[in-house]
Amino acid sequence: MTKYISHPLIKPNVVEKRLYQSSLANAALNRSSLVVLPTGLGKTIVALLVMVARLEKYGGRVLVLAPTKPLVEQHAAFLKSMLNVPSHNILMFTGETSPAERAELWAGGSVVISTPQVIENDLMCGRVCLDDVVLIVFDEAHRAVGNYSYVYIAEKHMGQSRSPLVLGITASPGGGDTQIEEVCRNLNIGGVEVRTESDLDVVPYTYKKDVEWIYVDLPDEIRDIRELVDHVLRDRLNELRRLGVVSSKRADPSKSELLQLQSNLQYQLKRAPRPQAYRSISLLAEVFKIKHAMDMIETQGISALKRYFERLQNEAQSRGGSKAARRLVECADIKMAMGLANGCDEEKHPKLDIVRQIVEEQMRRNQDSRIIVFTNFRDTAELVTESLGGLKGVRPIKFVGQANKYKDCGLSQRKQVEILRNFKDGVYNVLVGTSVAEEGLDIPSTNLVVFYEPVPSEIRSIQRRGRTGRRGRGRVVVLITKGTRDEAYYWMSRRGEKNMYKKIRGLKSRFEGVNGGVGFEDDWGGTFGGVKNGVGQGATDVDVVGTLDAGASEVVAQRRLSSFGVDGGASGSANGTGTGAIGASGSANGTGAIGTGGAVGTGRVGGVRVFVDQREMRSAVVKELERLGASIGIKTLEVGDYVLSDRVCVERKTAEDFLSSLVDGGRDLFGQLSDLRRCFDRPILVIEGGELYTRRRIHPNAIRGALGAVVVGFGVPTITTEDAGDTAAFLYVVAKQEQEGGGRVPTLHGGRTPQTLKEQQEYLVSSISNIGPVIARRLLLHFGSVQNVMSASHDDLMAVFGIGPKTAARIREVVESEYKE
Incomplete structure (x- = not known):
């Protein structure tokens, strides 16, 4: 007979009792935990059990984070179908919910399911506070590395919450030597719990x-193409060996080795530029493209290869396309490989x-x-x-x-x-x-x-x-x-999977050694003393805690997250097993009533304030500013990226952005700086990141000339910073000097210089790949209007000086091709 979890905040007869889930949940209640459980075995049920125990004990609210909108919708539908609480207190936040609406809803919700980027932005802007969040569930917790939003939110949770607890859930945290430890460190994890399909308490619920x-076998025709492309690859690698860059012992360096090599070369160029280093970086760019072509040939087939070759040709022909692409499409062996591919059956x-x-x-x-x-x-x-x-x-x-x-x-x-x-x-x-x-x-x-x-x-x-x-x-x-x-x-x-589980087990043992064992009180009325050989030990209350009946003869399929469509699920209380009432205020009284506290303020009072363009939210600079104590205001800025006072505005460019703005066209750097200079008395350009002279094959004197034009011609001081943290520190110091030392306040004003009709016409035509400003002007002078340019035939277009058959064909393709979503 199937037994179900009984809890005032869970609807009756919906959550089957399973010992391993109860054991994992109780471990997670004892300390912030990373739970590793194979897909399909109920990670979401474990999160549900932890959630209701925390809400019953502490009140407050729970935050569930998932990396994509479809996952957020699945979680929301699942929780509405499982939780014995009014559905209007279970909130779903995505980018489609307006910031003002999110701030208002947050005050009354007890369970919030969201994408992490939304919560990160709201935290930075002061729209929400995590002081009464008693649990954060990080779904797909292996994403909590680097600059991902999970890392920032976990840090704020530990700093703001009165009763912080983290639950990370994943089927696969990764097998790298440092990745699992980085996830645990970033989420402030205090224990690791793991089950596999072979563990004794899991086996009854798995299917083979x-x-x-x-x-x-690779067909002979594809082998011929591979031989041609491999010849080009070996030629480029041999040249790298002659330059002393690649070891002669490595016949085919891996992608990670090549990336490390690229990084080393860029560092060398920064210290002592040499012609051989420039050539080596250029060759490496070709090697990466050739290796991708080899992937297509060996594992995907002719159709995928032909489409890759087409994209390579388009890159080579486009304005701002890489020189590596241009050299490859002109290579005799690559040309022959393209010809053979075009002659092959696409389904070969x-x-x-x-x-x-x-x-x-x-x-x-x-x-x-x-x-x-x-x-x-x-x-x-x-x-x-x-x-x-x-x-x-x-x-x-x-x-x-x-x-x-x-x-x-x-x-x-x-x-x-x-x-x-x-x-x-x-x-x-x-x-x-x-x-x-x-x-x-x-x-x-x-x-x-x-x-x-x-x-x-x-x-x-x-x-x-x-x-x-x-x-x-x-x-x-x-x-x-x-x-x-x-x-x-x-x-x-x-090998990676084997190493992953070995690493997890080792990390689990280390945590248990630090924390003195895993014994803890069972929040469903029993006591667990840990897990031994994969079987939960010491369950004392079978009627309250989910256990596996020794005499069970059948396994009833437990309801899973996927059982609930985005529109599915009942809401409200059921059968009087617990009121499930959730209000805007109050405290937990053991009957299921949950208080969520009051509204959240919309920003700090006093201190340094910085207005940030919304397009900068993806950069790490904004998080670093917030960590330094700045109050962030997110706006759509007409000019600049960061407004620090009524007279200081900063345009931020990464080194790659700066170089691209010099060679790739579009709205140029100097136009942006002209607007910045016109609108603010003290404009600043920040160039972030190293390798300014080595990232692109641009002559150093051309870069120096551009920098000179910025400083002398436009009167815009230029600062270089190492990384996002360095940029944020600089911005914070300047903002503090202006606001606290000079008594100034950040003020939004000014806008971009409107384009003239002539400039707009040139911009429209030059937006087509292969057409620069000069060719755009020639086309407009020849045909008289944008409409005439777009309606011109292939032969008429070629009558214009500088327009060849490829460019003419590209224009006709852009104009005539059907638009597809």
């Missing part, structure tokens, strides 16, 4: 996954036929099957989707990320949610996805997962496999091309 490896790679056979076989076995095909690249996803579309009973759909690329539009988050809903409902039965389908999205009842290629990351491999075997026996098929990097990637992920 049949994993198959299918090896395929055998993987495509094998995928069709696998999908057909699965549909014959079970016509109600749900299948996910994973591939690394969008081009392949599109090809596979088109290929499967011709099979009887197969209804495929492509599932990719949001970014728009050359001739490839991404999917909005709204569209992603719609596709997932239709996949669950059976409108589509095959999902062909890139990495966006790997992480977090809870897709139920998937019978088969196909890896079009192995992935070297243990995180991604675990996430892919975890999409199947959730409600019944699952099947995983991995396609591996013999004698290619497919084989290397497969073994890399296997």
Whole structure:
């Protein structure tokens, strides 16, 4: 007989008792924890148990963070269906909710589910405060590295909350020597809890996954192309060896080794510029592109390779395109490889036929099957989707990320949610996805997962496999091309996964040694003394704590996050098992009443204040300013990036941005500085980051000339900083001098100089790739208007001096091509 968790804040008969989940939840209540649990085993249920225990004990509010909008919507629907509280107290925040509305809603909500970027922005602007947040759940906690929003929010939680507690949940925190420790450090984790599918208390709730490896041979035609491209690769590597850059012992350096080499060369150039270093950096840029082409050839097929070659040619021809791309498309071997690829059947790679056979076989076995095909690249996803579309009973759909690329539009988050809903409902039965389908999205009842290629990351491999075997026996098929990097990637992920679990176990032991064991009181009425050999020990109250009945003869499928659509779920109290009442104020009294405290102030009173352009929110500078104590005001600034007083405004450029503004066209640097000089008495240009003279193949004197024009010609002082922290420290000191020392206040004023009609016309025409300002003026002088330029034929365009067949074709392509979302 199935037993359920009984708690005043959980609806009756909805959460099945499972010992491992109760054990993990109680450990997480004892201290801030990272819980590592395989996909499909109820990480969200563990979070739910911790959540209700904290709310009952402390009142306040809980914050649940997930990296994407589709995940946020799934969590919101899940919690509304599980929690015995009014649905209007369970709030969902995304970028679509206005800042003013979020500030108002925050005051009355007890459970807030949000993307981390939204909460980060609200914290910086003072719209919310975490003083009464008694728990933050970080879903996909392995993201808490570097400058990701999780890191900042965790830091603020520990500094602001009266009763802080963190729960990080993930199926795969990563296997790097430092990555897991970095996640724990960034989230202020005090303990690591881990279960695998082989642990004794987990086994009864898992289903077997049949994993198959299918090896395929590379066709002779593709081998010929590979030989040509490999010849170019070996030629570039040999030249790097002659320059003394690459060791003669390394026949084929890895990508990480090449990236490290690139970093070392840039450092050398910064100290002592040498012609050989410039040449080496240029060769490395070619090597990276060639290696990507090799990936396409070996693992994806002709169609994906042809599309990559097309993008390479477009980059070479476009204004501001890299010199590496130009040199490669002019290389004889690459030209020959392009010719051979164009003459090949687009479906030449055998993987495509094998995928069709696998999908057909699965549909014959079970016509109600749900299948996910994973591939690394969008081009392949599109090809596979088109290929499967011709099979009887197969209804495929492509599932990719949001970014728009050359001739490839991404999917909005709204569209992603719609596709997932239709996949669950059976409108589509095959999902062909890139990495966006790997992480977090809870897709139920998937019978088969196909890896079009192995992935070297243990995180991604675990996430892919975890999409199947959730409600019944699952099947995983991995396609591996013999004698290619497919084989290397497969073994890399296997080793990485093994090392990951070894690292987690070691870290868990270290935490337990520091904290003196894992015994703690059970918040559901019992006592646990820890976990031994994967089995929870010491459960004293079977009726209250979820346990596994020794005589259980069947496993009832526990409701999962994926069981709840974005519109699903009941709300309110049920059957009088607990009031679940949540008000704007009050305290917990053991009956389920939860107080959320009062409204949050909208900013600091006094102190240094800085107005920041909203487009700067992605930079680390804003966080560093906030850490230094500045009050941040987010605005859409007409000029500049940071307003420090009524007379001081700062334009911030990274070293790469500064160089790009000199050579890539668009709204130029000098136009921006002219507006800045006109609007503020004390404008400042900050150039952030090193390698100013080595990042791009631009002559140092050209860079010095630009700097001279900025300082002398425009009268704008220029400051260089090492990194975001250095930039923030400089801005803070200047703002403090102006505001506290000079009695000034930051004031928004001024705007950009409006473009004349002539400038707007030139800008419209020059926005097409391959056309610079000079050619744009020639076209307008020749044809007389923008309309005439756009309607001119290919031959008429070529009549203009400087317009060749490629540029003319590009103009016609831009004008005539159908717009696609």
